[in-house]
Amino acid sequence: MSWLEAERSELAAERILDAAGALFVERGVDGPGMDEVARAAGCSRATLYRYFENRQALIHAFAHREARSITAQVAQATARATAEVSDPRRRVVEAVLACLAAVRERHHLTAWYAGDSTLLREVLRDSPLIRGTAESYLASGEEDPDLADWVLRIILSFLTEPGEDAEAERRLLERFLPVPR
Incomplete structure (x- = not known):
């Protein structure tokens, strides 16, 4: 070719x-x-x-295209926000907040998390791209296969049931987000 x-x-x-x-x-x-x-x-x-x-391949390709774009935006936002701070918890909180902002500003993605779309959960669970990105933000020397899954579930939770405002979401994340070991 x-x-x-x-x-x-x-x-x-x-x-x-x-x-x-x-x-x-x-x-x-x-x-x-x-x-x-x-x-x-x-x-x-x-x-x-x-x-x-098939339809599943189309849906996954669409989700991966969006995930690549969101990942680049999150990496840029996280680099700026944590340039002076090496705290792993802060890095993860900033990454989750940047991810939420990036997804929410893409109004064409609302259908993915509004209502009861099981497809988003399926894509989050099955996508090596999305899981790999989550794991890279959580990297701490030790592997914890459940931590990336948990953080992705937290993101999905905030998308489907947003906090009252950005500060409330930040407060909850800073208080309850798991810390990489």
Whole structure:
């Protein structure tokens, strides 16, 4: 495959993910089927299936694209907030707060955590990208496989049931967020 073909392929996949994202906003994550996504993207079903083997692969690809963007934003915010402080707890609190802010400012993601979307829980549980990012913020020399899962659950909890304001969320995180060992 030439570089031009690879670039076109990437653009086609992005266009499909953009169309899926717009449908998720309009109809919820559980709503649109593959036919509807193909129509919205302006491609055939065969083209859609060339890029995404099934609906689950499409949903995971969309979530991973958003997660990569959010991860970059969180890394930048965390670097600024903790540049002078080496306290691991503060680093994790700042990362969680930055993650919440990044997700909330992406209004097209509201359908992922509004109501009872089990897909978000599934993606958080199964995504090596998201789990790896959480684990990197919690790295302390010792591995604790449950800690990343717990922090992701805390993030999901704040998304589905926000605190009364940002300070209330910060206070709860500073008080109750588990400390990396």
